[in-house]
Amino acid sequence: MLAFEPQPLPWQLAQWQQLIAQRQQQKLAHAYLLHGMPGVGKLHFAQLFGQLLLCLKPNLETASPCQQCKSCLLFNASSHPDILQIVPEGSGKPIKVDQIRQLIDFVAKTAQQGGYRVIIIDPADAMNINASNALLKCLEEPGRNTILLLLSERTSALLATIKSRCQVLAFPLPALSVAKAWLQQQSLADNDLDQLLVAAHYQPLTALTFHKNQRLKQRQALQSCLATITKGQKTPVAAAQEWQNEDLLCLFDWLVDWLAEMIKWVMAKDETFIKNHDMLKMLNYVSSKAGVTRLYGYYAWLIEQRQRLLGAANQNKQLVLESLFIGWLHLTIY
Ligand SMILES: [Zn+2]
Structure with missing residues (x-):
């Protein structure tokens, strides 16, 4: 079930030791809010802590699960009955009240292995309002030996009443x-x-x-494609045809990233804002030619369109891609 070695990631040791100490002093909270950027391993941390709580013979010296007891075997086979992981039913979809009702049923039962029950909600900020309200009751009285681990990248999207019932654990980069x-x-x-x-x-x-996923290659290819469009060597329509088989969200992510850097560059005239050094020349050229108004306009369009892509299943890919490349071309033509 764990994606990495069964130990906290090297930058999570302080948070790990904090929970281990709380456990030793029998001062574990009912609910924790693990917050931080994506890609810092919050889920790995939550799952590992869950495994440790469920383990029947944890190694007390290293504070790690034994990997051999019945609980660890069940956990590693992703079939432990006392751990529940709640995730959205699809990318960009909310966590619904029915899923929280499932959680409430889970909490109402006795732990099958007689120890802890662990619930991971990932990401907690995906809960819609009904789901959040349903969870509140459970957060007040989750029952004995029940631990909720709420994961979030955007704690501003969580109800204040939920946040106030959780102990916060920050995961910085x-x-x-x-x-x-x-x-x-x-x-x-x-x-x-x-x-x-x-x-x-x-x-x-x-x-x-x-x-x-060889994303750097894709990034370089997009970079070259944008350069040929800027130079007038390729039309946006032709470029759109070339990118038909790629994940649209990835392309939007790259462009959002680059636009944000170009805006900073134009506003501050400070080269240190450009982290993508391999693109310095192009980003500098396009941003100075486009000017801040056009950059902001395109940036806002990218953000809005990206949001729309998350929600809709049947997008006309060719049209979206054409708009994307036309928008890019428009940055540098008067
Ligand atoms: Zn074990």
Whole structure:
């Protein structure tokens, strides 16, 4: 069930020790809010802590699950009856009240292995208002030996009443050197780690996913494609045809990222704002030619369109891509 080795990630040791100490003093809270950027391993942390609570013979010295007891075996087979993970039913979909009712039923039963019951809600900010209200009652009195772990990237989207009932655990981004060392441990070559981390906003797990999905190659291809459009060597329609088979959300993510950098560049005239050094020349050219108004206009369109993509299943891909590339071309033509 865990995606990584059964230990906290190197930048999560303080949070881990905090929970271990609370457990030893029998002062664990009923509910924790684990918040931080995506790609910092909040889910891994929550699952590992869940496994440790469920483990029948935890190693007290290392504070780690034994991996051999019945509980650990069930956990590793993703079939432990006393851990419940609640996630949206699809990307961009909300967590609904029916799912929280399932949680309430789960809490009402006695733990089948006689120990803790662990509930992970990922991400908690995906709960709609009915789901949030239903959860509130459970957060007040979850019952003995029941721990709720709420994961969130946007705690501003959570009800204040939910936040106030949780103990907060922050997961900041690790230092660059720590992230790089960890990626090396995952057998990633040293030469493109910097670029990978920049592209992944310094989020180590996101960087790992980018590496596995060869996202840097896609990024370079998009970069070249945009350059040929700017130079008038390719039309937006032709470019749209070339990108038909790619994940649209990824393209929007890259562009949102670059536009944000260009806006900062134009506003502050400060080169240090450009983290994508390999694109310095192009980003500088386009941003100075476009000017801040056009940059903001395109940026706002990208954000809005990206949001729309999350919600809709049947988008006309060709049309969306044409608009995307026309918008880019429009930045540099008068
Ligand atoms: Zn165990």
